[in-house]
Amino acid sequence: MLRYALRWIVALPVLLLYLYGAAGMIGGLIPVNTGRATPTEGIRIYVEDNGIHTGIVLPAEGWEDIVRPDHFADPRYAGHRWRSFGWGDRAFYIGTPTWWDVNPLTVLRSATGSDDTVIHVDAIPEPQVGPRVRMVVVTPAEFARLTAFIRASFAPGAPVRGYGAYDAFYPATGRYSAARTCNAWTGEALRHAGLKMGRWTPFPATVMTWLN
Known part of the structure; x- marks a missing residue:
């Protein structure tokens, strides 16, 4: 009986991970905004994926009231004409720039829920479309809804420096969880914003697959 119980103790977390992964992939395949017609003209935006985090890349114009040059370790990077925005748990986001930095304890704590969230902002040149970068043309109305959503994700408070000289983390609204x-x-x-997207997109692939 004890051996049987120990097997379940070991197997249950693995089973839950598989179920979570399957649910995430299924949720990502259920489309929303299926009636959207791709505009022939509009505003270019980008969505990027570094393997862990996805970010929405928008023109830098219009963000000067929130993202200022002195927020970066090197203010010269503010001259880049694009800003990448991502949201997440503070401990996980700040401490996990790549898969090599993943700490299982941090992942577990984040997955159980955290109100300590941040917006990550990079000052970058215009991205080049590739395997991890998608370009999307949006209408002015879609762009307005997208920027309003991102602005509403910022919370009051002072930013902190990011991974390098070109980025910063800002206090955010919302609760992070699995x-x-x-x-x-x-x-x-x-x-x-009105773009065609999966109903639930917990993984990078569930976002990027809709932007091919």
């Missing part, structure tokens, strides 16, 4: 990950936030923002 149900609402950084990638789920990206999908939520794009759905709010």
Whole structure:
């Protein structure tokens, strides 16, 4: 009986991970805004994926009231004409720039829920479309809804420096959890704008697959 119980103790977390992964992929395949027609003219935006986090890349104009040059370690990077926005748990986001930095304890704590969230902003040149970068043309109305959603995700408070000289983290609104990950936030923002997207997008692939 004890051996049987120990097997379940070991197997249950693995089973839950598989179920979570399957649910996330299924949720990502259920489309929203299916009637959207791709505009022939409009505003270019980009969505990028670094393997863990997805970000929404918008023109830098119009963000000067929130994202200022002195927020970056090197203010010269503010001269870049694009800004990448991502949302997530503070401990996980700040401490996990790549897969090599993943700490299982941090992932577990974040997955159980955290109200300590941040917006990550990069000052970058215009991205080049590739395997991890998609370009999307949006209408002015879609762009307005998207920027309004991102602005509403900022919370009052002072920013902190980011991974390098070109980025910063800002206090954010919203609760992070396994149900609402950084990638789920990206999908939520794009759905709010009116773009075709999966209903639940907890993983990078569930976001990027709709932007081919």
